[in-house]
Amino acid sequence: MSKKTVKTIIESGNHYVIGVKKNQMNLYKYMEEHAQKRSIGRCSEMELNKGRFERREIKAYNVNENMTAKWIGAKQFVQVKRMVKKKGKISEETAYFISSIEASALLYNVGIRSHWGIENCLHWVKDVTFKEDASKISTGEAPSVLSTIRNSALNIFRKNGMTEIAKAVRLVSNDIETLHKLII
Numbered sequence: 001m002s003k004k005t006v007k008t009i010i011e012s013g014n015h016y017v018i019g020v021k022k023n024q025m026n027l028y029k030y031m032e033e034h035a036q037k038r039s040i041g042r043c044s045e046m047e048l049n050k051g052r053f054e055r056r057e058i059k060a061y062n063v064n065e066n067m068t069a070k071w072i073g074a075k076q077f078v079q080v081k082r083m084v085k086k087k088g089k090i091s092e093e094t095a096y097f098i099s100s101i102e103a104s105a106l107l108y109n110v111g112i113r114s115h116w117g118i119e120n121c122l123h124w125v126k127d128v129t130f131k132e133d134a135s136k137i138s139t140g141e142a143p144s145v146l147s148t149i150r151n152s153a154l155n156i157f158r159k160n161g162m163t164e165i166a167k168a169v170r171l172v173s174n175d176i177e178t179l180h181k182l183i184i
Contacts, residue, residue, distance in 0.1 A: 007072045015099075040061060
């Protein structure tokens with residue numbers, strides 16, 4: 001997310017919590033360095049789910065005035081450390097987020113996890129089941145129109161209680177009667 005977008009969000013009277021990627025080198029480096037200092041709050045969570053053990057540690061930090069001047073509205077940043085153990089293999093990752101709100105580490109954890117749920121429920125389905133990322137259509141209005149059609153199909157399936165979207169696609173493929181029943 002660009003500084004211009006962040007400014008637009010704040011000027012519109014809204015707030016943000018935005019994931020920071022490594023390609024935002026100065027901001028990412030600032031967060032890595034300042035995460036070595038004492039946080040203003042932290043929480044951790046452990047979960048055993050689908051044969052894997054996951055541990056998350058979330059820490060919140062205040063940003064300094066210099067950072068607020070560069071990233072309009074920035075008040076805090078969040079570090080999320082995730083350790084996953086599955087089939088004897090351990091993987092670790094650290095993610096950073098910049099925020100225009102002042103909140104507890106627990107609240108950030110809930111919000112970030114909820115967003116990942118959206119990512120898993122919507123974007124993953126669109127990428128994997130509908131192969132949206134593999135689409136070669138990239139000019140004019142076509143990408144937007146196709147995305148709207150995919151979203152509509154997803155909404156129709158979910159409205160009809162279908163949670164396994166790939167299975168639902170196979171069910172209605174070449175079966176106009178079944179598709180018609182779902183729409184009506």
